[in-house]
Amino acid sequence: MNGKNYLLIIAIDQYEHHPRLNNSVRDAEEVVDVLTTLYQFNADCVHRVINGEATEEGIDAKFVELIKTIEKEDNLIVYYSGHGYYREEVKEGYWVTVDGRMGKVTDYISNSNLIKYMHQIKAHHLFLMVDSCFSGALVEQIRGEGHGYAYPSRRVFTSGRIENVVDGPQGENSPFAKGVIDFLKGNMEEEVSATAMIADVSRTVRHLGKQQEPMEGRLRNSRDNGGEFYFRRKLSEEDLWNGALAKGEIEDLEEYIKVYPNGNFIADAREAIRRVRARKAWNVARRRNTLDDYEIFITHHGESEFANNARARIRQILNRQKEELEDRKKRAEHEEMVDECRMNYAAAYNKAITLLRKEKYRQAQVELRKCQHNYIPKHPNFIPTIEEIEKQIDICNRKLNFNSFLNLGKEAYRIRDYRTAITQLAQAHLLDAENQEVKRLLSAAKTAEESGRVVKIPDSKKRTNDPPPQKKQSTVEVVKGPEDRNKIVIKPSKKKVSPGVQHTGSRKKATVVLTTNTKKLEKNVNFDKKKVTVTSPSPSVKRKISDKEKREKRKVAILATIGMVLLYIFLCFLFGVF
Known part of the structure; x- marks a missing residue:
C-alpha cells in the first residue's frame, strides 16, 4: 500500500484555569521532528493544535478535517500531551482543553467522543499515543502482538493507567516522551513495529523509577483487525550520507551525525560541515x-x-575608502567655494538693490550684470534666480531709458525745439505713465507747439510741506597776526569761500566779519580760539527771468545808453567843446 502517513499532535502547556505544564509542547514537537527527519512522514502531512488553539471547538474542527482528508490507504498517528481528568462517578476519562474550567467536564473532550472520532477516520492504521494523567481510562481492550502491516489496526498507547503521570523537569522530556523519542532515534533497522516501540518505551519508563505504568490496547468495535503499524526509516546510512552530501546543508549533515554517531562517514561529515559553514x-x-x-x-x-578572496576584498575596500576620503575632501572644498560664491552673489545683489533704491541705475545695472554673468552660469540654483536678476536688469534699463528721454526732452524744450521735446517726452511717458514731471513738461511742450509762445512750467518743487532750508556752515581758522596783536587773519577751510576780514575790539576779543559771495556775517571770537564756525542760511533760489522781462530790461538799458550819449553831446555843445 502506498498511502500517506499523517501525524496529528495536540499539546498544551499554557492552561488558563489549570496548572501550567513544563514540557508538553516541547515533547510533541520533538516527536514530530524525529518522525519527519528519520521516518517516512512528510512535513506537509503534519497537523498541529497547540496551546491557544486547543479549545474544544479547535480540537473538534481538526478531527473533522482529518475525517474528510484521510483515505483508506493512509495512516494516522495522534499524539496528545497535556492534562487529563477522570470522573469516578461515570468511569469516564477526559482530555482537558486549554480553556477548560476546573471540574467543568462539559468544557473537556471525553474519551467517548474521542472513540467516536477514531471510528469515523478511514485510515488503514490509526495509532493513538496519550501522555496525560488518567489516560489509561481510554484503553478498552488489551491484545497481543499484531499480525502484520496488511491488516488494519486501531491501537492506543498511554503513559499510565488511571493515575497521575510525571511531566518532567523544565526543559527536559517527560518519561513517556523520552522513551518514544530515544527509541525512534536509536533504531537502526529500516522498519520497526509499533509493538516493539511500546515494549521498549514501557521498559524505559519503569527503569526511570517513575510511579506510572504505560498501557496499550486496541479499540473495541472498531476497524481494528489485529494489524501492525511499522515505522519505516527514510534511508540507510549510505543513502542518508549521500543525500546529506548532495544537499550540502548543515542541518542534513548534522542529522547524519546525530543518527549515525559512529557511522562510516563521520570525519567526512565534519569536514563537509566546516566547508559549508565557511x-x-x-x-x-x-x-x-x-x-x-x-x-x-x-x-x-x-x-x-x-x-x-576575503583578503583581496579587504584591500579593495581600503582603497575605496581612501578614494572616498579624497572625494569628500574635494566636495568639502567645492562646497566651501560655492558658499563663498553664494555670499559674493548675495552681496552683489543686495548692493544692486540698494543702488536701485537710491536711483543709481547705471551702477545697479553693473552689479546685476556681474550676478548674471559671473555667478548664475556656474551656479544656476542660486537664489534669487536668473529670472529675478533679469527682471531687475529690465527695471534698470527702463529707468535709464526713461531718464535719457526725460533729459533729452528737457534740453529740447530749453532750446525751444518743441517737436523733439514732445517726441522724447512721449517716450518717457510710455515708460512711466504716472510721472508728474513728464506730464507737465509734455503738456507745456504741446501747448507751446500749438500756440507758438513760451509756456511757463509750474514749479513742481514748491510744496507746503517742504522742510525749511538747511543752514550752511563754513569753518575758518583764526590766527593772531605777527605784527599787530589786534589783527587777526582768517583762512578759509574750503576753497570756494573767499572771506574778507574786519577787526574791532580789544586784544582778547575781536569781531570776525566773513564776507562770502552772498552774505556778510559777523561773529565775536576770543584770540585764544584757533577755529571759529560761521553759520549762514542757504542762499535763496533766484527767480527765473522770462524772455519778456529780459527784452524789457534790454530795452531799458539801450534807452539809458542813448540818453547818456545825448546828454554827453549836449553838454559838449553847451561848454563849447565842439
Whole structure:
C-alpha cells in the first residue's frame, strides 16, 4: 500500500484555569521532528493544535478535517500531551482543553467522543499515543502482538493507567516522551513495529523509577483487525550520507551525525560541515561587503578556500575608502567655494538693490550684470534666480531709458525745439505713465507747439510741506597776526569761500566779519580760539527771468545808453567843446 502517513499532535502547556505544564509542547514537537527527519512522514502531512488553539471547538474542527482528508490507504498517528481528568462517578476519562474550567467536564473532550472520532477516520492504521494523567481510562481492550502491516489496526498507547503521570523537569522530556523519542532515534533497522516501540518505551519508563505504568490496547468495535503499524526509516546510512552530501546543508549533515554517531562517514561529515559553514559565512560577508565582515570571516575561516578572496576584498575596500576620503575632501572644498560664491552673489545683489533704491541705475545695472554673468552660469540654483536678476536688469534699463528721454526732452524744450521735446517726452511717458514731471513738461511742450509762445512750467518743487532750508556752515581758522596783536587773519577751510576780514575790539576779543559771495556775517571770537564756525542760511533760489522781462530790461538799458550819449553831446555843445 502506498498511502500517506499523517501525524496529528495536540499539546498544551499554557492552561488558563489549570496548572501550567513544563514540557508538553516541547515533547510533541520533538516527536514530530524525529518522525519527519528519520521516518517516512512528510512535513506537509503534519497537523498541529497547540496551546491557544486547543479549545474544544479547535480540537473538534481538526478531527473533522482529518475525517474528510484521510483515505483508506493512509495512516494516522495522534499524539496528545497535556492534562487529563477522570470522573469516578461515570468511569469516564477526559482530555482537558486549554480553556477548560476546573471540574467543568462539559468544557473537556471525553474519551467517548474521542472513540467516536477514531471510528469515523478511514485510515488503514490509526495509532493513538496519550501522555496525560488518567489516560489509561481510554484503553478498552488489551491484545497481543499484531499480525502484520496488511491488516488494519486501531491501537492506543498511554503513559499510565488511571493515575497521575510525571511531566518532567523544565526543559527536559517527560518519561513517556523520552522513551518514544530515544527509541525512534536509536533504531537502526529500516522498519520497526509499533509493538516493539511500546515494549521498549514501557521498559524505559519503569527503569526511570517513575510511579506510572504505560498501557496499550486496541479499540473495541472498531476497524481494528489485529494489524501492525511499522515505522519505516527514510534511508540507510549510505543513502542518508549521500543525500546529506548532495544537499550540502548543515542541518542534513548534522542529522547524519546525530543518527549515525559512529557511522562510516563521520570525519567526512565534519569536514563537509566546516566547508559549508565557511561557504555560508563567505556568502554573508560578500553580501554585506563591509570591512568588519571580511575581517570576521578571516578570523573564523582563515584557512578556508575563500580566505584569499576575503583578503583581496579587504584591500579593495581600503582603497575605496581612501578614494572616498579624497572625494569628500574635494566636495568639502567645492562646497566651501560655492558658499563663498553664494555670499559674493548675495552681496552683489543686495548692493544692486540698494543702488536701485537710491536711483543709481547705471551702477545697479553693473552689479546685476556681474550676478548674471559671473555667478548664475556656474551656479544656476542660486537664489534669487536668473529670472529675478533679469527682471531687475529690465527695471534698470527702463529707468535709464526713461531718464535719457526725460533729459533729452528737457534740453529740447530749453532750446525751444518743441517737436523733439514732445517726441522724447512721449517716450518717457510710455515708460512711466504716472510721472508728474513728464506730464507737465509734455503738456507745456504741446501747448507751446500749438500756440507758438513760451509756456511757463509750474514749479513742481514748491510744496507746503517742504522742510525749511538747511543752514550752511563754513569753518575758518583764526590766527593772531605777527605784527599787530589786534589783527587777526582768517583762512578759509574750503576753497570756494573767499572771506574778507574786519577787526574791532580789544586784544582778547575781536569781531570776525566773513564776507562770502552772498552774505556778510559777523561773529565775536576770543584770540585764544584757533577755529571759529560761521553759520549762514542757504542762499535763496533766484527767480527765473522770462524772455519778456529780459527784452524789457534790454530795452531799458539801450534807452539809458542813448540818453547818456545825448546828454554827453549836449553838454559838449553847451561848454563849447565842439
